[in-house]
Amino acid sequence: MGRKLLLEHINVPGINTFQVYREKGGYRAVEKALKTMSTDDVVEEVKKSGLRGRGGAGFPTGMKWSFLAKPDGVPRYLVCNADESEPGTFKDRYLMTHIPHALIEGMIVASYALGANTSYIYVRGEMMPQVRILEKAIAEAKQAGFLGKNILGSGFDLELYVQPGGGAYICGEETALLESLEGKRGNPRIKPPFPAIAGLYGCPTVVNNVESIAAVVPVINEGGEEYAKIGIGRSTGTKLISASGNLRKPGVYEIELGISVEDFIYSDEYCGGIANGKKLKAVVAGGSSVPILPANLILNLANGEKRLMSYESLSEGGFATGTMLGSGGFIAFDEDQCIVRNTWNFARFYAHESCGQCSPCREGTGWMEKVLHRLELGQGKSSDMDLLVSVSKQIEGNTICPLGDAAAWPVASAIRHFRDEFEWHVSNPQLAVKQNYGLAHYADPLPPVVAAEA
């Protein structure tokens, strides 16, 4: 059994209440930080832990904190990103529902480290039940003296508020989130300036994902060095993986980074294999924005070694044969799934969610959606695949925020790895609307790598 740092007590009845959470050792990290550590000590500990942002980009959390500007007399803010809208990702909802105090405790420690006296948790509006859960947890923590003025006699004051969003994927992008929190449309800002210099209300701000903030608790309790011993290489600690699609046991799993993808999919400790005795066809490993890989490439690297659940191993091979850990939204496709249909579905998602500020993203996502839809309906042309690749290239890297890239990669990677399936849709239009292409060779062992001639 892998170590559990975030979900260790998830099955304890009443762990969602302050009392039980506290009995299980909760709020020790607040006591330790506020009573025995300076703010710099806390930042240093997080740096040592090697913790990387769990929201998608994987940027080292301690380093992000150390970039925060600290001009005199200007308030600083910590904003928690609980917008969780990346298709395939549902770990933050799980954490907030079942063990809300883990996030509140992390918010207190992180706010202390950053010198923030007012902090916000921006929760996507559809998670109204979680808004209520967090509000209740905040009231309990305040009652117990862990929030408010002069917390534990340390002289540190903190007010914590929950902000519901209005339903818009783009508000997960940190600058769009800040705009939204200021009561505006969620249009991403042009960077620089980065939020660390000018964020909420123009003040220095750190935006962190729910899981990143909750992970600060074990980092402080165990110490950064101990935390860094878990995991593999620069992928330290544990990670929550949201597993969905055609798996026997979908759900949220806490893994030690570095277990093999094969173990994660097939072992009984985790997903228990593919549902209904089917075969695995493909996986999107890190939320809808990351490249899709056929079964053989997600299970093994191009050189035949096993692929691991880590930032490095999942991205091994770059865009040619790799993908990304992203938000940990692990979506499994069985042999009956149609890659063209799913690619169209994702393209529609991005076209719907583009904020419309940049022409390449606004126009390009809509265009890709249309072309993919006609392919799916058996009305595609053999030139459509090249057209899609060319549109995706024109979006990629030419936009204000990374949503453009996020829309381009799934399409480009689907065509790269499943081109024969797209071509089949063009050459067999009647069949394509009735049935699926099936597994083809996607689950075959990788051909041995031929040694390059010197």
Added chain:
Amino acid sequence: MLRVEDTTAVEFPAALISKCQEIIGRYPEGRQKSALLPILHEVQAVFGWLSSNAMDQVAEMLNIKAIEVYEVATFYTMYFLQPKGKYVLEVCRTGPCCLVGAEKIMDYIGEKLGVKEGEVTPDGLFSYRGVECLAACGYAPVLQIGPEYTFYENLTPESVDKLIAELKGKM
């Protein structure tokens, strides 16, 4: 689409006004506009949708221009600018849910209610629509119903029948 011709008179109940005041208190001096999204949720929970008159009152309360409210209300998907059925069944239609049958469930709901996506049943009780990923993909297919956004997971035709019967019973 924003209904600017709307003339429905709206009066905010005292409880709503005091809730709005509490929300405004969460932000620093002069940053009351931050309260806009949460307040729109509160107003919608009371009236079922956002009429232009209701939005104008929100603008007044926050001391901002009405257009600043319309701008926001039209950007986000959760605000209704038209009256809707009492229960809006919002079914996730994004990839991971479709892998395990979300499209079939949505068709089933349409058949069962006898209306098309977005239309309201003649008794004014139900409408349904597809929405994007609800962060519940592991428990798919899923739907949510406002204003508290209660979740219904692992949907089957039987569980949909049961849910609709229950909601009808609640009238």
